[in-house]
Amino acid sequence: MKRxxxxxxxxxxxxxxxxxxxxxxxxxxxxxxGIVLVVIGGIELLESRRRR
Incomplete structure (x- = not known):
C-alpha cells in the first residue's frame, strides 16, 4: 500500500x-x-523497500 x-x-x-x-x-x-508531493512519495517508496 505504501508503494x-x-x-x-x-x-x-x-x-x-x-x-x-x-x-x-x-x-x-x-x-x-508538487515538489513536496514528490519528496513525500520518494520517502514512502524508500520506506516500503527498506521494510522488505
Whole structure:
C-alpha cells in the first residue's frame, strides 16, 4: 500500500510541478506543492523497500 501511495504522490506532484506551476489551491501554489508531493512519495517508496 505504501508503494502505491508513493507512486501516486510522485506522479501527482510531477504533474503539478511541471504542468500547473501557477495553479493555486487555497494558499498553496502548484510547483512547491508538487515538489513536496514528490519528496513525500520518494520517502514512502524508500520506506516500503527498506521494510522488505
Amino acid at each position: 502505491v501511495f508513493g507512486l501516486t504522490a510522485i506522479v501527482a506532484g510531477g504533474v503539478l510541478a511541471l504542468f500547473f506551476p501557477d495553479l493555486e489551491f487555497g494558499w498553496f501554489r502548484g510547483r512547491p506543492l
